[in-house]
Amino acid sequence: MNTERMDGRVFVITGAASGMGAAMAHDFAQRGAKIAIFDLDDEHGTKVADEIIAAGGTAAYYHVSVTDKAAIQQAADKVEEQFGPIDSWVNSAGVSRMVPFLDSSEELWDLTIDVNLKGVFLCCQVAVAKMLEHGGGVILNMSSLSGKKPSSWQTIYCASKFGVQGLTESIAKEFADQNIRVNAICPGIVPTEMWDRLKYEYAKKRDLDPEEVLPYFKKNIPMHRLVDIQDVINAAVFLLTDNSSYLTGQSIKLTGGEWMD
Ligand SMILES: NC(=O)c1ccc[n+]([C@@H]2O[C@H](COP(=O)([O-])OP(=O)(O)OC[C@H]3O[C@@H](n4cnc5c(N)ncnc54)[C@H](O)[C@@H]3O)[C@@H](O)[C@H]2O)c1
Known part of the structure; x- marks a missing residue:
């Protein structure tokens, strides 16, 4: 594990009640960051925050759907009252189903696009506005190998993650000269x-x-x-610190050699 510190930094991590979001929350808190968890899973979101606090770190859980701009904005305002200016934002909330194309329902389209794509759009809007007020920041979007590579039975998921690539690159370009970097990680399994x-x-x-x-x-x-969760953390720490200060609009593909495009 690298020993890069994140002392005093204020993070929002969406989807941090579970999986990679939770793992990043624990890891970044150990590096000295203050962590705001935005999720819908109150039980596990509270548990992650409590565990971080019990280990001597700083964290709070907020019940927020990434599909609801007003809720994201309100929670982000509260985070700043509690912890100070938000300088780092990780979009890890996501949903995924594997269904043959012809069986893929409109409901599944709406859910997947709302959470995985519109959620990243709304969160980036709130994050960028906050960061512009404070002189800059860094955003990390959890995309996927499915944002780079087509996959049968995952048409809607692929569409949402290909969209995340477009959002990441376009927002990165628009704010590159305002000290805001936006990058993505594209893991395999x-x-x-x-x-x-x-x-x-x-x-x-x-x-x-x-x-x-x-x-x-x-x-x-x-x-x-x-992919080991530690592989994700290593890439995330790189993209979220000055080690990657000249990188924006980029995606790190964590695929063990499976996909190199
Ligand atoms: N696990 C994988 O193999 C894999 C691979 C590539 C990319 N990804 C992506 O990485 C991200 C994290 O994946 P994971 O495996 O940790 O998933 P996970 O299912 O363990 O966690 C996802 C979290 O998102 C939360 N969430 C869902 N809808 C939400 C909403 N509307 N508002 C707020 N939170 C919401 C869930 O409650 C959950 O805590 C996702 O975007 C996923 O698509 C996962």
């Missing part, structure tokens, strides 16, 4: 809570037993392992 359900859906797609799904992926990845 990270065995988080998201895969607790997805493995059943992928098993249907490939006619596998659900327990064979993750080993099946490993076999087909050149490095023969899945």
Whole structure:
């Protein structure tokens, strides 16, 4: 683990009740950052905040849907009252389903696009406005390998993550000369809570037993392992600190050699 410090920095991390968002919240708090968790899962969001505080860190949980601009704005105002100016924002909230294209419903389209794409749009608007008031900041969007590479049975998810790429690059360009950097991470398979359900859906797609799904992926990845959450944290720390001060509008593809485009 690298020892980069984040003392005094104020983070919003969406989707930090679970998975990669929660892992980043714990890690960045240990580096001295103050963490605001925006999520809908009150039980786990509160648990992550309590664990950070119990370990000597600073955190608070806010019930916020990333689809609701007024709620994001209100919570961001409260974060600034509680912790000070927001200088760092990670968009990790997301939903994912694996369904054949012709069975993909309009409801699934609305949900996926609302959370994964409109959510990033709204959060970036609030984040950028705050950062402009304070002289700058850094934004990290959790995209996906599915933001770079097409995937059958994941049409809507791919559309949302390809969209995140467009948002990331366009916002980065517009604010590059105002000390705001915007980058993305595109991981392959990270065995988080998201895969607790997805493995059943992928098993249907490939006619596998659900327990064979993750080993099946490993076999087909050149490095023969899945993305470790520590790989995500390492890339995130790089993109969120001055180590990457000349990078904006970029995406780090964490794919173990699977995808290099
Ligand atoms: N797990 C993977 O293999 C993988 C790979 C590539 C990219 N991603 C992306 O990385 C991000 C994090 O994935 P994860 O595996 O940690 O997922 P996860 O399911 O473990 O966590 C997602 C979190 O988002 C929250 N959330 C959902 N809808 C929300 C809303 N409207 N408002 C606020 N919060 C909401 C959930 O409550 C949950 O806490 C997602 O954007 C996902 O698409 C995941």
